[in-house]
Amino acid sequence: MSRIGKKPVPVPKGVEAKVNGQTVSAKGSKGQMEFVVNELCLVELGDDGVQVTPVNKTKEARSMWGMSRTRIANIFEGVTEGFKKDLELVGVGYRAQMKGKTLVLALGYSHDVEYNAPDGIEIKVGKPTEISISGMDKQVVGEVAAKIRSFRPPEPYKGKGVKYAGEYIFRKEGKKK
Incomplete structure (x- = not known):
């Protein structure tokens, strides 16, 4: 289990986050960015933030799980602070x-x-x-x-x-x- 992947990505104040299928987009004070998540992971926008979960228990899905979560967190940080x-x-x-x-x-x-x-x-x-x-x-x-x-x-x-x-x-x- 990925310790990083299990945590939801909190959406910072002033950031407008959208999840459309496998695409996560964020709009903040610095600009707008988006990231297309690998199809081996599911992405959901909830009350506590963006949650990433693997589709199955294969090694490829688990390796994409933590990476996808980190890339989404980097997008949120990039549009707010840079x-x-x-x-x-x-x-x-x-x-x-x-x-x-x-x-x-x-x-x-x-x-x-x-x-x-x-x-x-x-x-x-x-x-x-x-x-x-x-x-x-x-x-x-x-x-x-x-x-x-x-x-x-x-x-x-x-x-x-x-x-x-x-x-x-x-x-x-x-x-x-």
């Missing part, structure tokens, strides 16, 4: 700036790296070494942060590169004489 990821640039000369909707990164290459954010994602550069990514969809925010980090992942000797805020970089010892 999601945010912070990145830090570590290294001499590494900096970021916004030119319109394009993020321009100087990461020690012979050229600047340019990245256009997808729709629904907002990128802010506070200091030249700090990037903030925010949006409604948790999956897309994480993908954008991972893509920007992949331009120059942190290396283990000096820790230079693009890293998540608060990420610990395991350091290696250099050569011995």
